[in-house]
Amino acid sequence: MTELAIAKDTVPATLAQLISRFETVCRDGTRELGDEAGSVPAAHYIDRAHWQAEQDSLFAHWPIVAGHSAELTPGSALPFDALGVPIVITRSADGRVRAFFNVCRHRGMALVTSKGTAPPKATPCKALVCPYHGWTYELDGHLRHRLHAETFDGIDPATLNLVELPCDEAGGLVFVKRTPGPAFSAAAFLQGLDQHMQWMGLADMKVYRKVDHVYRANWKLTADAFLEGYHIRVLHRDTIYPFFADAITVNLRAGPHQDSLVARRAAIGGFEPPRDRAALCKLSTPTQLIFPNTFLIWHPDYVSLIGMFSPAPDEVRWVHTMLIPPERSGEDWGAHWEKTFNLIEKTVFQQEDIATAMAIQKGLASGANTGLIAGRLESELLRFHRGVDAAIAGSLTPAVR
Ligand code: FES
Ligand SMILES: [Fe+2]
Structure with missing residues (x-):
């Protein structure tokens, strides 16, 4: 039995396929690109009627x-x-x-x-x-x-x-x-991602800290920041880019949700198949979008669970729960997690991703751009917006049975 076959026995099949694609792009130094570039109408971030339509569809009727x-x-x-x-x-x-x-x-x-x-x-x-x-x-x-x-x-x-x-x-x-x-099935809603989470041990994690703040940016601007790796090289140049490859990501679609592996430098040139979460998280930052407004970001030894809520068209309520593995939840880990929390929440998220979203929100109000452009490295962002539009139109509904 080959090394890869052993890994596939234990990893859920869809995740194993994603890892296999990831291995190919990392070994060959290629990128998986979307089909086309596009744009998102500026109005979708500022228009009250659009916001109300999201409220009445996504936030009222989706799990x-x-x-x-x-x-x-x-x-x-x-x-x-x-x-x-x-x-x-x-x-x-x-x-x-x-x-x-x-x-x-x-x-x-x-x-x-x-x-x-x-x-x-x-x-x-x-x-x-x-x-x-x-x-x-x-x-x-x-x-x-x-x-x-x-x-x-x-x-x-x-x-x-x-x-x-x-x-x-x-x-x-x-x-x-x-x-x-009526009741719904969360497992059915996740369309297979629950198995990925199970393999990664999400349910066993412990809460280290939770922050809950409102910022002046539409919720979809913060979502956009987690749907592409194109910005890591520039926006996060001095914080996390030293650990990441430049915009190498593979994406798996599970209904409107997605699971992505964002390549870390350790993966470039090829790697041994990861057998567990720790090995996978050394090679990549697995990032799951649970449509519409939740992200799971798997850092090397902890997880960010982020909910992006929408109290107003130009406000996001950012709820970040930092989850840590149970074996590292003892008191002697306190200083480590405090430092980690400060880096990820206060520096990377607040000063970089969220600050960017707030600057864009101001720019949108100026009317300079009628749309926000996304290239083929940002195609999952476009897909997310198509999902929001389809949910508003009623042509996309949650699969809950
Ligand atoms: S007991 Fe709840 S409002 Fe009176
Ligand atoms: Fe970012």
Whole structure:
């Protein structure tokens, strides 16, 4: 049996094919290019009607990643409001995740709130107790208790359970839809990427830190920055480019999602087939887009889970959760992760990628460009925008069964 055959036995077939294509381009020094150059209309980043159409389609009706599975231990509740409506996600003692509007059925108070300006964190709890008059709900949404229940004459408590939202979990991620409706399968939605995540051990990761900030840029500008490797050489010249090849990426499409391997210098000239995540991440930065607004970026020894939400046409709510492997979560790793977090979040993302998105947003408002041009090294960016347009038009819907 050859080395490659051994690797393919353990790696999911679609990922093995991607690695094989990656091996070819790295060995031969070639690039896989898209079919054509194109452009994205400037209006798609600034126009309120376009933003509203995204809200009414993508953000209202698609499963959206609300967090990593490790954020919710059994018997806990996590407030989640990045989709513009108050949601609470619970994990009951049996491990099942559910989502509800975070709205008390009495007079509408939020049941779980986050403290101060810190990113929302799950609270361990046995039940959800409304802070206004104490109505109490089980973690499965059932109304358990009302103070002075006898005073609510003629109001049937069976009609007062929390309003449930579709919610499911796969590959280490919790998905929610902000509109009530039928259940969906997160595994089906991921169209095979859940197997990639499983092989890479996403579900076992631990949360090191989470940041949650709003910046003045359309959410798709930050998405664009993770859909092409063309900019790494220039924008990230002094930070991460020393570790990367120049714009060598292979992409796998899984429905509207994608998995990409962005070549690191170590891969150039050829390599031994990677047998595990650590080996793969020395050669490449695997980057997954979970359509529409979530990215997983696999750095050499940690993962960035990034949600890009859209509170307004010219605002992105950037939620970056830095995930670390369990074997490196002890206290003696603290200084290492602090330094890593500062490099990736504060320098590379905030000062380079996000700062660029904000500068572009200002430029778009000037009217100088009617569109943003993308070449054949940026074809996945164009595909992403075609996906957004198709979702708005109703011709692309999530595969959830
Ligand atoms: S609003 Fe929740 S108990 Fe009154
Ligand atoms: Fe970047």
